[in-house]
Amino acid sequence: MDELEATFESLPIYIISASKKPGLVNQYQGYAGGGGYAVELGTGPVLRPIGTEEDPNLWIMGWLDVVYEGTAKREYVHEILNELVRPESIVALAPSMGRSLQWVLEDTFAALISVLKHEAFEAEQEVRYVFTYRGRPKFRPEPRGIVPFIKVGNHQGALKSEQPDGRLPITGVFVGPPASTAERRMRSVDLLLSKDYPGVRSTDSRLPYVP
Numbered sequence: 001m002d003e004l005e006a007t008f009e010s011l012p013i014y015i016i017s018a019s020k021k022p023g024l025v026n027q028y029q030g031y032a033g034g035g036g037y038a039v040e041l042g043t044g045p046v047l048r049p050i051g052t053e054e055d056p057n058l059w060i061m062g063w064l065d066v067v068y069e070g071t072a073k074r075e076y077v078h079e080i081l082n083e084l085v086r087p088e089s090i091v092a093l094a095p096s097m098g099r100s101l102q103w104v105l106e107d108t109f110a111a112l113i114s115v116l117k118h119e120a121f122e123a124e125q126e127v128r129y130v131f132t133y134r135g136r137p138k139f140r141p142e143p144r145g146i147v148p149f150i151k152v153g154n155h156q157g158a159l160k161s162e163q164p165d166g167r168l169p170i171t172g173v174f175v176g177p178p179a180s181t182a183e184r185r186m187r188s189v190d191l192l193l194s195k196d197y198p199g200v201r202s203t204d205s206r207l208p209y210v211p
Contacts, residue, residue, distance in 0.1 A: 003102070012137065013110045014150060016047065016129040018063075022174045024124065025207045037176075037188060038205065042169030048155040051162045053135040058159070059107035061130040064115045068122040080112050107132050135159075170197050176205030 019027060022038040043063055049055075067073050084091050084105075094104045114130045137148040153164025173188045185202040192200045 011106050011110060011132055012134060012148070013114060013130065013132055014152075015114055016152070018127050018129070020125040020127060023205055023207060027124070028176070028205075028207060038174040039170055040172035040174065042171055044169055046154065046156065047129055047131075047152045049133055049135075049150045049159050050153045050155050050164055051151050052133070052137075052159045054159050055133055055135040057103055057132070057134050059103070059110075059132045061107075061111040061114075063127050063129050064111065066115050066117050066124075066126040066128060068117055068119040070119065073116050076115070077112065080108065084108060167196070170200055172201045172203060174203050174205040176207050 018041070022040060027038070028036060046060070046062075048060065049058070067076050083089055086092070090104055090108065091101060094101050110132050111130055114128055117126065133150060137150050139146050139148055141147075154166035154168050155161070155164040157165045170192065173192065175185050175188055185204060188202045189200065192198075192202075
């Protein structure tokens with residue numbers, strides 16, 4: 001535990017953010033510039049990095065609900081810490097799993113802090129897919145600087161593969177805002193069909209565009 005703070009500062013945590021509510025205008029405004037699509041996914045896929053070096057320390061937490069309210073956050077923290085000290089906890093099982101106790105602690109705390117968010121954002125109903133990956137990421141320029149990222153997919157194969165070996169379970173597409181036309185909805189369906197996604201419904205988001 002004495003070394004945990006120093007090592008945790010350098011632990012790369014990757015988060016995919018999503019929402020349970022596809023009709024949030026602030027999400028479109030903030031991330032799609034008043035256009036774009038909300039893609040509805042099933043929760044089944046195991047998202048893993050692709051096109052990266054193998055990492056024996058890859059740790060996948062999967063989809064986690066973001067916790068906003070103060071009392072709920074405190075209860076969640078206590079639940080995680082109590083789980084760590086149980087005799088049959090993941091910490092106790094770590095040696096038999098061939099994992100370093102330090103890695104287990106880091107990854108557990110990574111999952112913990114990744115789902116705590118200020119209650120002012122509660123309306124977003126955010127869920128996050130969280131994992132840690134210590135290999136070298138890719139980089140892209142953003143207005144706020146150079147951002148590290150990795151590509152992920154519904155993937156069970158070798159991490160160095162350039163393509164996922166499974167398709168994402170896309171179940172629907174919400175088109176907008178502004179309120180979409182029938183032609184725009186059909187274009188989204190045609191695009192999905194061209195990518196071998198039959199039977200995906202396309203829905204008008206019915207959101208107004210407020211510049």
